């Protein structure tokens with residue numbers, strides 16, 4: 001094992017979901033900023049970066065958000081809470097940004113690769129990301145891809161609901177990068193989906209169409225901060241070779 005893989009192995013093994021943090025240990029909020037900067041480098045669907053990271057640091061807001069996290073210890077005892085949020089309504093500006101970056105990268109080139117890349121952000125992305133309130137466009141896309149899929153391989157996940165899954169996948173990857181980076185900084189985290197999303201969104205001033213993927217608490221584990229041994233099913237039950 002190389003030094004790097006040994007280091008990563010230790011990081012993954014030492015990350016646990018911590019439910020109780022020790023406030024006698026000083027907490028460096030800059031570590032959160034650094035870890036979030038790394039999180040922005042996470043892979044994400046079509047590089048649309050339809051995510052936001054909302055830090056809750058002040059005592060009063062943190063306590064309120066902890067209450068909205070159903071009063072979980074992991075939230076109540078944290079030094080900081082970070083909400084990982086998806087922002088589907090920003091798709092147009094992100095598609096334009098990607099298209100202009102493609103244009104810049106391919107300046108002076110008029111080849112098939114350049115054309116394909118531009119078409120991706122100017123035609124395909126709008127086709128898949130545009131949605132109406134009731135998801136009817138998505139249903140139409142679903143029917144279309146079903147028909148086209150009878151003849152050739154097709155991406156089938158094109159409904160409004162599929163898009164939500166797509167955005168939460170990317171946001172979750174950022175969350176994982178963040179938690180690993182926090183561990184590398186010597187701190188602990190706990191990802192939480194047990195929260196009142198309506199109240200949490202209100203507190204963070206998020207628009208109706210934003211969704212919180214998870215809220216991650218941060219701090220230093222207390223001696224009794226990990227509730228049990230780590231249990232996982234056998235690798236044979238989840239890893240399959242084809």
Ligand SMILES: Cc1cc2nc3c(=O)[nH]c(=O)nc-3n(C[C@H](O)[C@H](O)[C@H](O)COP(=O)(O)O)c2cc1C
Pocket residue numbers: 015016017018019072074190191192193194195214230
């Ligand atoms: C999407 C997601 C949501 C979770 N929500 C909560 C939660 O609300 N409260 C909590 O205490 N732990 C929560 N967890 C932590 C899991 O319980 C924990 O990851 C699992 O038991 C494995 O333990 P480990 O993280 O220490 O390896 C969540 C984890 C994930 C990935």
